[in-house]
Amino acid sequence: MARKYQPVFLNYGFTLNIDKHNVHRPQCLICLDVLANESLRPQKLKRHLEKKHGDHVNKSREFFLRKEREMNNSKSVMSSAVFPSKGLTKASYLVAEKIAKEKKPYTIAEQPSLPCAKAMCREVLGETAASKISTKFRFLPTRFADR
Ligand SMILES: [Zn+2]
Structure with a gap:
């Protein structure tokens, strides 16, 4: 229990x-x-x-209450700022990797893949997810190629 x-x-x-x-x-x-x-x-x-x-x-309890508030505030800042972009970076690498495996040019990621990904996100996850993809998603072929 x-x-x-x-x-x-x-x-x-x-x-x-x-x-x-x-x-x-x-x-x-x-x-x-x-x-x-x-x-x-x-x-x-x-x-x-x-x-x-x-x-x-x-x-005092007030001291720890304040600590708790501070932690919750930094958590929400973190989750809105750090984690999605971390996820997006990883997503970028995954896409770059798939494209490399298919031996296709990286431009295929921008067109037509990105609009497709946006449409899928919009339908499945909603407008917020779709706009994250369109504003923050970046393909990183050069950094990927360095590895
Ligand atoms: Zn401790």
Whole structure:
């Protein structure tokens, strides 16, 4: 039976992190380490705080609340700025690789592949995904060829 995160755990400097299996895991607001579900108990969280962040032991709940807010803010900035472009870069490489394997000119990526990809994204994922593809997607044949 998986343990559940309790709001009181914030007092020990831990926020809730839900993993891809929907399991609650404690995430330290100081070092950002994500611990096992098993660690969701006051004793363990307290021990982490005392051992690793002794100087934060007597911090108030307000202090950790602020940390939590800071983390959430940087997370949303990250997910909107870093991850999609990281995904797009990888997507660019994948496309370049496929084109290279087919021994086709790279220009095939721009026309007709890109408009097709846009249309597919629009239908399947929506307008936001389609516009990401059209504004941020870049083919990187030269960098790809360097590898
Ligand atoms: Zn920590």
